[in-house]
Amino acid sequence: QVQLQESGPGLVKPSETLSLSCTVSGGTISSSLYYWAWIRQTPGKGLEWIAHVLYTGTTYSNPSLKSRVTMSVDTSKNQFSLNLTSMTAADTAVYYCARRAPGGVATASSLDFWGQGTLVTVSS
Amino acid sequence: DIQVTQSPSSLSASVGDRVTITCRTSQSVSRYLNWYQQKPGKAPKLLIYAASSLQSGVPSRFAGSGSGTNFTLIINSLQSDDFARYFCQQSYSIPYIFGQGTNLEIQ
Numbered sequence A: 001q002v003q004l005q006e007s008g009p010g011l012v013k014p015s016e017t018l019s020l021s022c023t024v025s026g027g028t029i030s031s032s033l034y035y036w037a038w039i040r041q042t043p044g045k046g047l048e049w050i051a052h053v054l055y056t057g058t059t060y061s062n063p064s065l066k067s068r069v070t071m072s073v074d075t076s077k078n079q080f081s082l083n084l085t086s087m088t089a090a091d092t093a094v095y096y097c098a099r100r101a102p103g104g105v106a107t108a109s110s111l112d113f114w115g116q117g118t119l120v121t122v123s124s
Numbered sequence B: 001d002i003q004v005t006q007s008p009s010s011l012s013a014s015v016g017d018r019v020t021i022t023c024r025t026s027q028s029v030s031r032y033l034n035w036y037q038q039k040p041g042k043a044p045k046l047l048i049y050a051a052s053s054l055q056s057g058v059p060s061r062f063a064g065s066g067s068g069t070n071f072t073l074i075i076n077s078l079q080s081d082d083f084a085r086y087f088c089q090q091s092y093s094i095p096y097i098f099g100q101g102t103n104l105e106i107q
Helices: none
Strands: A003-007 A018-025 A035-042 A046-053 A059-061 A069-074 A079-084 A093-100 A111-114 A118-122 B004-007 B010-013 B019-025 B033-038 B045-049 B062-067 B070-075 B085-090 B102-106
Touching: A003 A093, A003 A111, A018 A035, A018 A093, A018 A118, A035 A111, A046 A069, A046 A079, A046 A093, A046 B085, A059 A069, A079 A093, A111 B045, B004 B085, B010 B019, B019 B033, B019 B085, B019 B102, B033 B062, B045 B062, B070 B085
Parallel strands: B010 B102
Antiparallel strands: A003 A018, A018 A079, A035 A046, A035 A093, A046 A059, A069 A079, A093 A111, A093 A118, B004 B019, B019 B070, B033 B045, B033 B085, B062 B070, B085 B102
């Protein structure tokens, strides 16, 4: 059973960069089948897909955040990371990492395993 | 962007009831539509993928249907464990967008 666990600061100051990591256990991150995703949730905007990355580093980002998002993969640690720059109060949210199932109509790129989430608050 | 409209936003029902939640997309997404269940303080959990395929371990009282722009999640014979928030999500094109959610409450 694949498990994901987010880690990172719970508090970030405005204009700073958020750095979050997600450690994957029970499976390898170095699979060509799966992408590894970040999603966030706020009471106001609901669930928002941020980006997903393949183990090679190939990344697809939400255009609304693209200029601020960087994702990376560390296969030696079975871990992937998110950097989100220029944080504002609007970025306060619960951030989830998840595994994206293979593309194609059979699995429809669904998000089949999720971490428990980590609350990030942006405040000075 | 392909927009996703989910309805109703809230729903009251009783144990044993059959409930229906709908999701409509602004363009065809073929069958790239997924359903998730979320309980307070927990991560979303995948219930249905590719419009109608039941995720492993999910009870068979959950069923999904639809293709193109109109989709339905049906929960047959509601159990107390089913009272939660439900989201649909289109994964046809980036950005993947989620519906606003349906709160399923005990009547």
